[in-house]
Amino acid sequence: MAITDISHRRKFLAQGNVYLPHIAIIEKIIDETPGVKTFHFNFKDEELREEFTFDSGQFAEYSILGIGEAPLCISSSPTRRDHLEFAAQGVGRLTNALHRLSVGAEIGFRGPYGNSFPLDFLEGKNLVFVGGGIALAPLRSLIWNVIDNRDKYKNVDVIYGARSPIDLCFKYDLDAWEKDETINIVTTVDRGNESWTGREGFVPQVLEQVASSPDNAVAIVCGPPIMIRFTFPVLEKLGFAPEQIITTLEKRMKCGIGKCGRCNIGNIYVCRDGPVFTHAQIKDFISREY
Ligand code: FES
Numbered sequence: 322m323a324i325t326d327i328s329h330r331r332k333f334l335a336q337g338n339v340y341l342p343h344i345a346i347i348e349k350i351i352d353e354t355p356g357v358k359t360f361h362f363n364f365k366d367e368e369l370r371e372e373f374t375f376d377s378g379q380f381a382e383y384s385i386l387g388i389g390e391a392p393l394c395i396s397s398s399p400t401r402r403d404h405l406e407f408a409a410q411g412v413g414r415l416t417n418a419l420h421r422l423s424v425g426a427e428i429g430f431r432g433p434y435g436n437s438f439p440l441d442f443l444e445g446k447n448l449v450f451v452g453g454g455i456a457l458a459p460l461r462s463l464i465w466n467v468i469d470n471r472d473k474y475k476n477v478d479v480i481y482g483a484r485s486p487i488d489l490c491f492k493y494d495l496d497a498w499e500k501d502e503t504i505n506i507v508t509t510v511d512r513g514n515e516s517w518t519g520r521e522g523f524v525p526q527v528l529e530q531v532a533s534s535p536d537n538a539v540a541i542v543c544g545p546p547i548m549i550r551f552t553f554p555v556l557e558k559l560g561f562a563p564e565q566i567i568t569t570l571e572k573r574m575k576c577g578i579g580k581c582g583r584c585n586i587g588n589i590y591v592c593r594d595g596p597v598f599t600h601a602q603i604k605d606f607i608s609r610e611y
Pocket of ligand 1: 581582
């Protein structure tokens with residue numbers, strides 16, 4: 322799989338000062354779980370609003386004046402252009418400040434950065450999405466992209482899990498995908514509650530039970546480190562070659578543009594060389610990290 326060329330995106334990046342953000346307005350805030358919110362936003366500049374494009378899998382730096390910035394994926398699909406979305410877990414100074422914002426607030430946005438999911442490589446293949454918790458965010462960008470171009474892809478399986486029912490993100494997407502007869506979705510939680518009637522079990526175990534075929538297939542995986550660590554061996558056991566497994570590593574990024582060195586793993590910089598990689602590209606050093 323070739324790393325996607327994003328040179329045509331450069332026009333959206335600030336010229337001169339590479340850290341200069343565009344101003345965006347928060348248009349809607351969705352409480353996904355007690356600790357996760359999704360933000361719908363649009364650029365203040367109308368021309369930018371019209372012209373801005375990105376690819377599923379890319380990320381951006383979101384900022385609040387006087388607080389700081391953080392890299393997060395663009396979680397909406399480029400096929401749906403009326404607004405953009407990102408999801409944030411309130412775990413740091415910037416993300417907690419984002420959680421305190423209201424509709425109408427201004428934030429900074431610089432990007433898009435990084436490579437993206439290789440749509441050409443995925444075309445004509447069976448797709449197996451494996452996600453956990455808030456890490457469904459980058460996958461949902463691609464899943465909606467696939468749905469909006471459904472005739473280009475073969476079977477679509479989505480296996481998604483969270484620790485408990487209240488930790489399931491994007492429930493409105495899960496409901497929509499349940500109703501979509503062209504998609505096979507399996508939702509699971511590690512531990513249910515009194516009202517949970519769905520499946521219980523860890524994502525890698527459920528993946529093994531569902532046993533998607535590796536024939537003409539690609540698995541796209543994103544989740545917490547513990548899920549990733551146990552999912553790769555299951556995929557290999559099912560017969561997926563390292564070249565048939567794609568993941569996105571939004572790990573330890575800071576500057577987003579290859580300058581700070583914070584995202585270095587093995588011989589790669591996640592922000593500059595990724596965040597999307599095949600398992601073949603990262604397997605030699607990923608076990609030390611996950
Ligand atoms: S995030 Fe700074 S070098 Fe990658």
